[in-house]
Amino acid sequence: MKTSIKHIITYSLPLMLASCAEDAIDMPGSVNENMPIRLGAAYPTASRASDAGFEDGDNMGVYVMDYQNDTPQEITGDDIHADNVKFKFNGSDNSWSGATEIYWTSNTTPVDIIGYYPFMSTIDDETSIPFSIARRQDLSGNENEPGGYEASDFLWAKALKVMPTSSRVNLTFCHLMAGVRITLAEGDGFAAGEWATLEKNVLVSNIIPSATINLAEGTVTGVEGSPISVTPYKHNEDWRAIVIPQKVSAGEIIAISVDGISYKLVREEGITYQGGKLHSFTITVNKLSSTGDYEFNLSDEAISAWIDDVEFRDGIVRNYLTVNVERRGDLKNIIASMGLSPATISSLKLTGEINEEDFRFMREECTALKSLNLSEVKSWDGEREDVIPANAMNKKSTLSHIVFPNSLKIIGSGAFYRCGLMGTLIIPEGVIKIGELALIPAGYATSDGVFNNCSNLVGELILPSTLELIEDNAFANTKFTGELHLPESLKTIGKSAFHDSKFSGQLEIPENLENLGSYAFYNTNFTGDLVIPDKITDIENYTFANCAFSGNLTLHEGLKSIGEEAFAQCGFRGELTFPSTLQIISIRAFAGNNISGIVFPKSLTYIGGGAFMECKYLSGNIEIPEKIERISPFLFAGCKQITGLTLPKHTISVGGAAVYGCTSLNTIISNSIEPPLVINQSEQEYYWMYINEAKITLPIGPFDGISKNNFTLEVPEESVDLYRRAEGWKEFSRISVSTDFVCRPSTACALNTRHSESIVLDSDGEWEITAKPEWCEVNKSEGSGKEQIVLTITEMPKGSGNRNDYVEFTQKATGYTTRCEVSQYDYQYGEDECVTLQKASKGNGIDILFLGDGWDAASIADGSYLSLVNEQMEDFFGVEPYLTYRDRFNVYACISLSQETGVNTRANWRNTRFSTFYGYDCDGVGSLQPDNVDDIFDYAVSHTPMTAEKMPRSLVILTLNSDEYGSATTLTENGSAVAICSPSVGTYPMDTRGIIQHEAGGHAFGKLAEERVTKNRYISDNEKTIIMSYQRKRWFQNISLSGKMTDVAWNHFILDPRYSNSVDIFEGAYGKARGAYRCEINSCMNYGIPYFNAISRQDIVRRILEYSGEGFTMEKFYANDSDKWGTTSTSRAAMVDDTESYVASGSHHPVRIVKSNKY
Known part of the structure; x- marks a missing residue:
């Protein structure tokens, strides 16, 4: 008798997925005598392949077939290497251990390995295992039996010709059954919140429920019988079912009712459910304003690779003890009446209604509680319905998985602070607030944060489209990975909401966001560009400090202030243009960035100390706006590439180290008639003490660390003598009159070839050329007023070497001069x-x-x-x-x-x-x-x-x-x-x-x-129109707006064995997660x-x-x-x-x- 699976998770994919070793596929580790075969079990997902999705104690069955004369043993043979050995999952260290140890036969004998899940104790014939799906897949499991959805699935994996290795061999499982996903989407005509209150039911119709499974080949064969209707499992706004791969004849395939109104999706040509595929149907429901009737439209349909079920399954399809709580606060009494010890309950599903007392009981007395399913329960906080109370499971370290109530609106403050929650966290549709204490003023009690310090949350965070508020500290110190998709409905992000989280990728802040707290994204790994939406008027202290941004920062009109270190130590690049409404830039706001240019608005009234210090790529001439009266200490300290600084005419003072270490600075223009007070900085407080990686010594003056002999200080004509006598200014060896007599551009260059360049000379009176190299020509030697002239650099023979000089123009009445620097470089072309x-x-x-x-x-x-x-x-x-x-x-x-x-x-x-x-x-x-x-x-x-x-x-x-x-x-x-x-x-x-x-x-x-994919939403109608117009040109053939195999441009690859291992239909393209499809998981x-x-x-x-x-x-x-x-x-x-x-x-x-x- 062979062994068999009782509750199976499967996938019928007639292709063999190669296993991958833990460390290096192509370089197996050395194998000694009696080296055990180490196994892992991986779900195939778009983001990772790992043991996620398996629960501690899960069992899989394993067959190992040795190669003999380059041919593997038959799985049905009596002498195979390993015959249906049970492997058990240990959740504490993500390891699998066999009921008996399996060893490599020799250092040179490869094997095929077949795995399936979950384990069956008895299998009569591995080529024909009887299997049936559940009719009621909406029913949850208990501690003895899995739920209907899980019991209908069957996972299978095969690793081909694995060479002996000391590394772990991962079995990449796939579904042998077919998945069905029905999404009911709210259309037009509904009042705000009305859609969420409507009763909705879904059935998958005309399904043959039985089949046999060939474990050797990973194929499924349907068994004739009477068709049934399957009740799917509801998950957020999706209904999910698992069916036997089959061809359904013409007729009804899906039945839906919304608020008692029925709709049937009928197919005249029938439909084929394919093993290993997820068959998705999106049905949009509109409410007609004239009659109040409902209109049902099939708005999207797709057949895509079924690869994303790790997050869906994690914490959902578990073996629960199910308890119905008819009266709020009575859970403890019900458990006692069942003769159960609270300390022994590890997985619990509740129905009915619960409140603060029930949460207290679970938090304090259910000391072994790991998995909690609240999907079908009503949660109360006092007299507030659909609210998880504040501190509900606060510091519940044993709780690793939770399914939230389907009707949930608010998660109370600190509800899951320091919980043991693991993996991916899915907040259901309908939730409006994650916590309720946001932007609490200093001095008032604040929240622990709903999920603050849940350090085992290492998967994805999926937020609902209904979300409006995230409280202070809500997700601080979590370890979520991947992108953070914030919904467009979001209006408030509290203080330190994502402080020290591990998200990466580009952060897109919703356009409707109105409030953004201090430290909200402090010390996160976001990269790329950042756009601040136009409803944000103030950026608080440290909001984005220490982030890894690598692109450009866009600040919209309407912004008034930027707080202390708001963007400090970020990697923003390019030119930074401030909006015309900005008034305040606080201390160290942009310190340590990679920006290359600054454009200040006239509205600016204050720039704090060190605001741009250590911006080592900041270059060119910096002009301080007219309303700035005090140049703060350390303002541009360490900005090594700044070449010029212009101070406004109302400048009162210049703070210590303002341009310390600006080694490329060659021009300072001070427009103040009275020399501004030069202040030496003597305090370490608030300022970094290392500039250009060198420790500075206090006290320090504004112009310390620059060479005052190598450039000219330009001042108003009547103030030259005042500056020559003023402390801090008299140290400059060349102080001259600031003038508007300039030529633009001020440089011209050429290669060996003759080159002409137009130059505009701006003068209040007559001018003349007073210096010019012989290898340059100018079409006019003198003139008056503003004129355009042509400067020509003549041809230079190759091999002559480089040459540099200048053309000098002198204003006749004043003697003021301006120059155009000219250079010519010797080059082979x-x-x-x-x-x-x-x-x-x-x-x-x-x-x-x-x-x-x-x-x-x-x-x-x-x-x-x-x-x-x-x-x-x-x-x-x-x-x-x-x-x-x-x-x-x-x-x-x-x-x-x-x-x-x-x-x-x-x-x-x-x-x-x-x-x-x-x-x-x-x-x-x-x-x-x-x-x-x-x-x-x-x-x-x-x-x-x-x-x-x-x-x-x-x-x-x-x-x-x-x-x-x-x-x-x-x-x-x-x-x-x-x-x-x-x-x-x-x-x-x-x-x-x-x-x-x-x-x-x-x-x-x-x-x-x-x-x-950059946004977790459906592709818009306008984007669809654009894509279709390009595809008519035979462009954009790598994406599709249809998920049907017959519609995608790559359908000929999907079943071709040369390509089918990688090519399928994967949802997500053109920046959107839904409604657009691509050919493979990853590509250029x-x-x-x-x-x-x-x-x-x-x-x-x-x-x-x-x-x-x-x-x-x-x-x-x-x-x-x-x-x-x-x-x-x-x-x-x-x-x-x-x-x-x-x-x-x-x-x-x-x-x-x-x-x-x-x-």
Whole structure:
């Protein structure tokens, strides 16, 4: 007699999932004599594969078959290595132990391993195990029997030809049954809160309930019988059922009633439920205003991979003791009447009604309580219904899993403080408040925080769309991983709400948020961009301090104040533009950031001490607004790249160390007629004592740590003598009159080629040239007033070396001077010269052109530009299918010269060749944009072999000399593409390789859509319209708005054994978690990894072969297709681990589509 499973979790997938060793798949550990086989059991999920979802004491059955003459033993044989051995899960250390120890036969004998869950004590025939699903899957289990949903599932895993290893072998389980998910969505016409009060019922109709399972192959065969209707398990707003894989004949497949009104979903062609798939139906219910009747619409339908059930199952399908509490406060008496000791209850499900006394009993007397299911209970706090009382399970360390009441509205303050809750936490739909004590003033008693210090919460946090308030300390010191999706309904986030939590990825703050407490996100790992919504008027102290942001910060109009250290020690980059309404920036507000520029508003009245200290990338000229009277201590201390500082005319004082360590500072302009008081800082309090990694010594003056002999202090004409005598100012060796006599730009550069540059000279009177090198020409030697002149740097023979000088202009009446610094660099290529990096050896030749923007003569001549271009070219071809088809491409690079480096912003315009700028759309979302895309294409046509006719079949990569603003793609409606790709300072997968492959290879040439998910909601109708319009152009083929196998562009891969191990239908794409679908769990268009999924590779190959004139066929694609990952400095095994914790960092920006009359 073979062994069998009593309650089974299954999945019918006719493909074999290879096991993966705990440490390294390809390098098995050494095996000694009597080395035991160590096993793990993993759920396949989009975010991780782990033992999550298993409960302490769960048992699985295991078969081990040795290979003999390169053939594995049959599972039905009498002499197999291990025959249905029971393995038990130990939740304390996530380990599995066998009823008997199983050892490797030898160091060289591989094995096949088959596992199933849960364990069956008796199996007569492994190729034909009888199995039936439950009719009532809504019924919960108890301590002796599983619930109807769990009893209907069957998990199966097979690891093929595993070589002996000392590492753990993980069995990746899959469902053999089919999953059904019905979502009832609130439509139009309902009053606020009305939908949640309506009674709703769902049935899955016409289901054959019985089958046999072939354990050897992981297949399920239905058994003829009378069909039944299955009552699903309700989970939030979803109804979930498990059915036997089968074809349901034409007719009713789902029956629904809402508020007593019935609806039946009928299929004339029937439906096939596939094993291992989740069949999703979203039915939107509208209430007609004219009649009050309900209108039911099937708004979405999908068949996707069933991979996400770890979180769903965790803490839900457990063996509970079920107790009905008819009268609030009576739970203790009922348990006593049942003859049970409270101390022995570990899993408890309650129905009926409970209150504070019942929670006290569970908290204090049920000392072994681990799992608590309240889904069907009404919870009261005094006379308030649907409220979990404050401190309900406070410090209940044994409680590891909870299912909240379906009707819950409020979770009381401190309800689960310091609980033992584990894994993922799902707050149900309908909850309005998580805690009730938010933004409590100092000096008043505050909450412990609902889930504060629940240090075992290491999974995901799923918040409801109804949530409006999160109390102070609510999720502080938790260890949730992955992204935090805050619902759009959220209005208040309390103090320290997410303090010291472990979330990562990009933080998107809801637009409706009105209140944001101090320390709310202190010391978290969020990366990418951050946009502060326009209803936030004040950012409190330390709100985002010590976060890992790596992108740009956007502050909307309406903001009035920024608190102490609000953004200190964050990694924000790029230019920081403050809104015109801002009045106060408090001490150390932006200390230690990576911002490169500041634009202050005129409204600003106070900037606190150290507000921008240690911003080591802050550069250029800083102009203090007119309303600032006191320059605070340490204001710009350690800002090594600032070159100029302008003080307003009403400045009263300058604090100690204001510009200490600003070693690049070469100009200070003080517009105050009376020299401001210079104050030495003598206190350590409130200020860091290390600047540029060197300890400072007090007292310290405002201008200590800079060389006062190497630049000029410019002051009003009538104040020169006053400054020369004033303490703190008289130390400057050159004090002169501040004047408006300037030339713009003040620099000009060239390579060996002759170059002309227009210069505007702004003068109040007559001027003349008083100095000029002989290798420069100016079209006018003198003039009057404001004039535009042309400065020409003449051609220089190659090999001459570099040269630098200046052209000096002098105002005749005053003797004031201004200069234009000129430089010319010796280089092997001339300006605008086209360099051929690669020629196609097959086909017509597809053109790729690299153009530089923000590269001046110095950065071109020292080799930096072409070095980066070559790096980006190798990265572009470093991933399939570009690696295989590289010989179809011509690659060129043009020496496009800019006069200044960097990227243009709203406030700082740099003199660059193509004027790439960082702009904002109507929603306040920033992105890189070319000033005029036609100028780029015109340049390409004029200076390279590229033609206007071929431009939609070509690619231009704009290589920026800046790493501050990420990357972006601009497409014309005809498909001509410019991929703006910056070098990246980020780590894998958002390194320079990741950016070029995602942006240039994916969006620009491949015309592929974004696959990452940034918001946990349905895709909007407007987004659907946009996607469909692009797909009519044969763009965006890597995503689908339908989850039906017949509709997705990759349906031919799903059942193809060459691809079926990875290709399926996965929900989540185009930034949204619901309503859009992708081909594989991960790809370059998702996380930037060096791998394009199957449909992306197919579409890229189609373009390559069509553009090259060879013609595309699927046979050609299959012949050369490779799913190998591109190379990086990281091993593939490590890369998989990295991508699990990585989420979009904000380095990529949405694709822009523009009109072009020529391209």
